[in-house]
Amino acid sequence: MARTRTTKKLAQRIDLNYFKRPTRWKRAKLWISLLLPAIALIWIGWHFATRDSRVYSSGRLSEPHAVFEAQCAACHVQQAGSFSAGAANSACLACHDGPIHHAEQTKMPNCAECHVEHRGKINLSAASNQSCASCHSDLRANGGSAHYASDIRSFEDGHPQFALLKEGARDPGTIKLNHSLHMKAIRRAPGGPNVQLNCSDCHRSVATWDKTPWAYQDAKYVTAKVSYGYAESYQAMGSSGLTPRAPSSGRELMMPVRFATSCASCHLLTFDKRFDEGVPHDKPEVIHTFLMKKLSDYIAAHPSELHEMQDPARDLTGKPLPPRMRTLTAPQWVQEKVAVAEELLSHKTCAQCHQMTQQALPDTGIARWAPNAPKYMTNSGKQMHLPDPAVLKLVPIPGVAPANTTLRWLPHSKFDHAAHTGFTCTSCHEKARSSTESSDILIPGIATCKTCHAPGPNHAESRCFECHTYHDWSQRKEVKPSFILPALKRGGD
Amino acid sequence: MRLDTTQRQWLMISVAILAVSLGVYVPYALTAPKGPTGGSFLGLLFGIAGFAFMLFAAALGARKRVPTWRIGRAQTWMRGHLWLGFLALPLILFHGGFHFGGTLTRILMWLLIITVASGVFGAALQNYLPGMMTKDVPLETIYGEIAHVRRLLREEADHAMESLCGPLGFTYKSEDAGQRAGGFTAMRALTATTVALRTSAAVSAGASVATAVAAAPEIILLNDEQSAPLRRFYCSELRPYLEQPNRRGSRLRDAGRARNSFTAVRTLIPPSAHPTVADLEDICDEARQLSLQERMHHWLHGWLLVHIPLSLALILLGAVHAVMALRY
Numbered sequence: 001m002a003r004t005r006t007t008k009k010l011a012q013r014i015d016l017n018y019f020k021r022p023t024r025w026k027r028a029k030l031w032i033s034l035l036l037p038a039i040a041l042i043w044i045g046w047h048f049a050t051r052d053s054r055v056y057s058s059g060r061l062s063e064p065h066a067v068f069e070a071q072c073a074a075c076h077v078q079q080a081g082s083f084s085a086g087a088a089n090s091a092c093l094a095c096h097d098g099p100i101h102h103a104e105q106t107k108m109p110n111c112a113e114c115h116v117e118h119r120g121k122i123n124l125s126a127a128s129n130q131s132c133a134s135c136h137s138d139l140r141a142n143g144g145s146a147h148y149a150s151d152i153r154s155f156e157d158g159h160p161q162f163a164l165l166k167e168g169a170r171d172p173g174t175i176k177l178n179h180s181l182h183m184k185a186i187r188r189a190p191g192g193p194n195v196q197l198n199c200s201d202c203h204r205s206v207a208t209w210d211k212t213p214w215a216y217q218d219a220k221y222v223t224a225k226v227s228y229g230y231a232e233s234y235q236a237m238g239s240s241g242l243t244p245r246a247p248s249s250g251r252e253l254m255m256p257v258r259f260a261t262s263c264a265s266c267h268l269l270t271f272d273k274r275f276d277e278g279v280p281h282d283k284p285e286v287i288h289t290f291l292m293k294k295l296s297d298y299i300a301a302h303p304s305e306l307h308e309m310q311d312p313a314r315d316l317t318g319k320p321l322p323p324r325m326r327t328l329t330a331p332q333w334v335q336e337k338v339a340v341a342e343e344l345l346s347h348k349t350c351a352q353c354h355q356m357t358q359q360a361l362p363d364t365g366i367a368r369w370a371p372n373a374p375k376y377m378t379n380s381g382k383q384m385h386l387p388d389p390a391v392l393k394l395v396p397i398p399g400v401a402p403a404n405t406t407l408r409w410l411p412h413s414k415f416d417h418a419a420h421t422g423f424t425c426t427s428c429h430e431k432a433r434s435s436t437e438s439s440d441i442l443i444p445g446i447a448t449c450k451t452c453h454a455p456g457p458n459h460a461e462s463r464c465f466e467c468h469t470y471h472d473w474s475q476r477k478e479v480k481p482s483f484i485l486p487a488l489k490r491g492g493d
Numbered sequence: 494m495r496l497d498t499t500q501r502q503w504l505m506i507s508v509a510i511l512a513v514s515l516g517v518y519v520p521y522a523l524t525a526p527k528g529p530t531g532g533s534f535l536g537l538l539f540g541i542a543g544f545a546f547m548l549f550a551a552a553l554g555a556r557k558r559v560p561t562w563r564i565g566r567a568q569t570w571m572r573g574h575l576w577l578g579f580l581a582l583p584l585i586l587f588h589g590g591f592h593f594g595g596t597l598t599r600i601l602m603w604l605l606i607i608t609v610a611s612g613v614f615g616a617a618l619q620n621y622l623p624g625m626m627t628k629d630v631p632l633e634t635i636y637g638e639i640a641h642v643r644r645l646l647r648e649e650a651d652h653a654m655e656s657l658c659g660p661l662g663f664t665y666k667s668e669d670a671g672q673r674a675g676g677f678t679a680m681r682a683l684t685a686t687t688v689a690l691r692t693s694a695a696v697s698a699g700a701s702v703a704t705a706v707a708a709a710p711e712i713i714l715l716n717d718e719q720s721a722p723l724r725r726f727y728c729s730e731l732r733p734y735l736e737q738p739n740r741r742g743s744r745l746r747d748a749g750r751a752r753n754s755f756t757a758v759r760t761l762i763p764p765s766a767h768p769t770v771a772d773l774e775d776i777c778d779e780a781r782q783l784s785l786q787e788r789m790h791h792w793l794h795g796w797l798l799v800h801i802p803l804s805l806a807l808i809l810l811g812a813v814h815a816v817m818a819l820r821y
Contacts (some may be wrong), residue, residue: 034796055599057595057596058598059592059594083819
């Protein structure tokens with residue numbers, strides 16, 4: 001007979017008090033439930049007993065502050081009678097002087113509002129866009145309106161076009177340069193071969209200035225001392241830009257182009273067929289002195305040239321003219337030749353690149369012995385004829401307008417050419433290919449930057465700190481050291 | 494607890510809470526100058542809400558310990574535990590701005606994640622395993638009595654064998670000697686040994702096991718030569734299996750292979766012994782079901798060994814974190 005199961009039989013085999021006996025699983029559950037919280041309690045109690053507050057940290061400190069991992073009280077200062085011990089500005093300022101952003105700023109944020117610690121190995125100076133936008137999204141200034149765009153939330157939201165590229169903006173520099181012409185194959189010198197210039201033949205950073213030879217330099221000009229200085233060459237930097245904290249690597253910005261290294265090989269400064277060398281690339285006064293000395297020395301060595309025959313020997317209709325002879329004194333000869341050379345230089349050679357002032361110079365009538373040579377205004381305001389040496393002495397020396405070259409185009413931001421070294425120059429400065437006017441500003445616009453600098457993956461950093469700095473580190477004050485290194489390594493709060 | 498349509502209301506409430514939380518968190522995370530932090534107003538709000546949900550979920554344990562408390566229905570507590578406990582995770586993630594922070598907070602986050610994950614795992618198991626158990630373990634018994642029932646089955650099998658083959662030399666504890674596993678053929682004529690059959694009436698009356706059993710006669714059907722294959726099979730395979738059903742290597746653990754084994758044994762013994770072999774096969778099958786029930790029970794309740802201790806540690810350390818976070 002097969003086995004039969006009835007409810008009664010099945011019930012009979014069950015001990016009715018089974019629930020009073022805990023099973024192995026229930027016992028295990030109970031013990032583990034007691035043991036694990038107990039371990040947790042012992043662990044946290046041990047940290048509390050040893051006054052080790054690191055365990056309560058909300059995250060690892062940034063690398064520069066890692067030494068304070070065991071020294072919470074270095075930043076978390078407990079106020080008297082208060083349970084709270086938040087990070088205090090005074091603790092930050094004990095080591096870092098954080099110069100203010102602008103004297104007119106209406107809000108002075110706490111250090112920790114922008115520099116968020118306990119986020120691991122992050123760049124602590126990389127403040128969030130929101131930190132900047134907390135003021136710049138609705139910018140106000142003490143004592144008047146802000147000078148800047150007042151509704152900027154991020155680079156991609158509200159950031160205006162760079163101010164220097166606004167409608168009608170022109171390069172304030174006075175050096176005349178046709179970029180388009182120089183970007184194509186160009187004749188090197190009168191009668192010389194065509195050459196194709198590279199951008200780096202003229203534009204280099206401080207750090208790369210002498211790394212490779214200059215293809216179009218003239219050694220004489222490179223080694224020559226010049227008398228013109230910063231004021232005659234460069235535009236004042238202005239005081240509105242904030243000085244970044246990091247020292248310059250010398251690769252950030254391009255140096256202004258120098259005649260000696262980039263132009264001299266093609267743009268010769270010759271002034272007289274008697275001499276191969278050119279005048280110095282210097283102030284007109286220096287050139288004048290140079291010419292006087294050069295021609296004085298020459299005529300002293302060649303006195304026969306004081307007797308001159310006019311050339312050409314034909315008039316304008318081609319009719320032969322009787323030879324005209326004249327004999328000059330050495331000073332007369334020098335004065336006249338200097339005048340002719342300066343006329344050449346100021347009207348042609350210098351004027352090709354520079355804006356010349358005081359253009360009332362003798363024209364070629366001097367060299368043609370013209371009897372009715374035009375009168376010229378002297379410095380004393382007297383109208384006189386040339387080539388009277390007495391007059392020549394008084395002719396004003398031509399002036400050259402200051403180059404006014406802009407050294408830093410974006411004074412409110414920092415830009416690093418070295419970080420963009422993988423790109424060709426014209427991929428950003430694309431207008432350089434077509435620009436014919438030196439007044440064209442060839443700095444790329446914000447749209448070019450946004451090609452790469454944008455939020456999200458596959459893009460470069462676009463947060464505010466990438467280009468801007470908050471603290472004006474030129475206002476930095478030194479702080480008094482307060483930490484002793486061995487003590488820092490010990491824990492405790 | 495089954496996750497069925499009766500939980501729709503809780504689901505809707507949970508989704509609504511999550512949606513509102515997300516709606517608050519996203520603009521907060523995008524606009525907060527320092528990014529989302531636990532110390533900000535909204536961060537604290539998320540933390541308080543998340544911890545409150547955790548406390549509510551943990552209160553289920555207390556509620557279960559004292560079932561006589563008349564604080565809401567057990568089903569409501571369980572559903573609240575399930576859904577609000579699950580919501581604690583996103584709220585705490587919003588609280589920390591998805592940063593795990595330092596040592597304590599990192600431990601807390603992992604405790605929470607493991608607790609919630611084990612809870613979700615447990616809920617999923619409890620959704621499917623009871624149905625599977627009903628289907629695959631029709632002879633299910635109370636988990637705590639499995640070892641006891643298994644011993645009774647073994648003894649029942651011993652008695653069945655001894656009724657056929659004579660004494661096999663097995664000994665029993667006195668208190669167990671009178672019990673049967675509940676399915677044996679009590680009507681079969683027996684000799685030589687006294688097989689105890691405990692009656693529920695006797696047990697109810699408080700009689701001892703020894704006195705609560707009724708004697709049943711037994712007979713020996715096979716001689717030594719006839720019973721040799723069965724004895725060999727029983728002693729070398731079936732009884733070891735009944736003693737240690739979870740030991741690896743036994744072919745009786747597999748239903749198909751066990752069936753083949755018993756079929757083979759039947760061919761070696763007289764037909765008159767086949768009913769007893771059928772009983773043995775039935776006992777083997779029941780023992781196998783109990784093993785399956787045991788395994789399913791371990792799955793069904795094993796996650797609690799992780800879930801409960803970790804949740805208690807979480808509550809404890811969470812309270813410490815709340816106090817110390819206010820300080821720093």
